[in-house]
Amino acid sequence: MSLIRELKTSLQEEIKSAIETAKQLEVTDLPPIKLETPRNEDHGDYATNIAMVLAGQAKMPPREIAQLIIDNLTELDFIAKTEVAGPGFINFYFSTAWLYDVVAEIEEQADNYGQIDLGADEKVQVEFVSANPTGPLHVGHSRGAVVGDVLANILQTAGFDVSKEYYINDAGNQMDLLGNSVAIRYQQLLGVDIELPEDAYRGEYITELARQIVDQDGDSYLSAAKDGQLEHFREYAYQKLLERIKIDLNNFGIEFDNWFSERSLHPDKIEEVTDKLQAEQLIYEQDGALWFKSSKFGDDKDRVVIKEDGTPTYLAADIAYHQDKYQRGFAEVINVWGADHHGYVERMKAVVEALGYQREALQIILVQLVTLLRDGKQVPMSKRAGDFVTMRDVIKEVGKDAARYFYVMRSPDSHFDFDLELAKEESTENPVYYIQYAHARICSILEQVKEEGVEVDSLEEIDLAKLTTEAEINLLKELADYPEQIAKSAESRAPHHMARFAYQLASAFHTFYNKCYVLVEDQELLKARLRLVLATKQVLVNLLSLLGLSAPENM
């Protein structure tokens, strides 16, 4: 638990009991009391609209209700002032004393500051990337990768028991296509006159894989290739490509707890679950195929699960996969998908319902598409032609930190133009540097402090009440707010909030840096500021780590 959250909770409870105490108030149904941070600073630190919400059932003007609530409020030591404002808001002004306590809290909790128990250890799975192992990861995958990774970090910090998972589509048609594509290139390399079929993968990496096979085994697979025996080509390509995917993700700072192979579902798990649904009349036979009755659960139409030829569709595997997820005990499953899969959402929700779970147990985050911009112009990409920019290329060009920050700074709902030039720029326009620069500046101050021989060890005796300027108070407020930001971001499953908060905190520090010189003559003030700087460093480090960014000591 964090200070800010304790204060908020106890204030909410005080308001609640004040309403219950006030005899003149006739309230039968008390809605949850919302405390919000007002946009305008003149409206206090927190405000509630509860009086206006109650106006209807209490049959009294909001401002009167607000006054009644205030009159019945017992005094809280962290509240400096309370007032009725506007149409009936109650504004609360916090005393600054509690803000100083936050510094000790940060020192004490260190890397764990921000950790809250909102999730109550509930098991949550975040499944993301899950790109087919038929080619290297490209820019489209990168956004989902960062969104999923940071979201998982946020949920973990918020007290959920999080597991990150990658679903490998290593069964099905596309794997044979992959094998075939490599086999054809292999034959071409060995001088066989043969054309690549229309539906083949045609990236340069396919030829490269074929070349590796030639280098290792010469023409020993030639007759197999000619006979259409694709197994070796398929398996070789699969292993190599999956390996590369893992390496690329690692270089992007992403590690999964579990790599789930679709093959493990074939055929037993799929049969098991389709039998079960068939027994429940949720799967039926028609035109020689087996259909899932998804329309019963809100989908536009029913969907084929077993094709006429007896093979399962992608959906069949997905039903078995999601059954498996819930059987593993996840209370909530979050899937991060590219927006091009949005047509699949209803049908998956239907699956979850049909399996006997709550629709809400499946959350799908759709990440809108990314366009790369270079010199203001769109970088052309076509997956069919095998002509796309890889995740590796982008990381190489702009660096891991810039790429990660850019991918996570926007709401997943909005289309994203990734400006390569901007991401590379080491300037004020580039938010990544702005945030990291705050950390580097702090390190520089600490370096100076060390050189001056200032004692840093007896922090408890330092009087933080020396910190009184607006810049100092604002910075303290941002630091105090971090756990709340985690809560908000976790509740709304919105990782971009934390990217913005990092910017905001950096901004509060830069202002402080310019207005409040740390190495002042006054030793008490110097030490108080030093403590504030150390606390800021800690929170910045926590935030940067949450976002998967490095915290450079100098820039």
Add this chain to the structure above:
RNA sequence: GUGCCUGUAGCUCAGCUGGACAGAGCAACGGCCUUCUAAGCCGUGGGUCGGGGGUUCGAAUCCUCCCAGGCACGCCA
């Protein structure tokens, strides 16, 4: 045709589980380096929140219709 996402300052976006005069960065203009990194700070100007209607004490936020852009609508994965 149907569904999903988007439309907020010149540009890129936040705010959208309804709240008090609509925010940030960039760009424009004007200031700040004899002390801790100017990759920074401070200030000024700039908006019918795509448009119409509705619900509400109160709407950028909810409902509805329309306009514009993107994506998706397979016994592919």
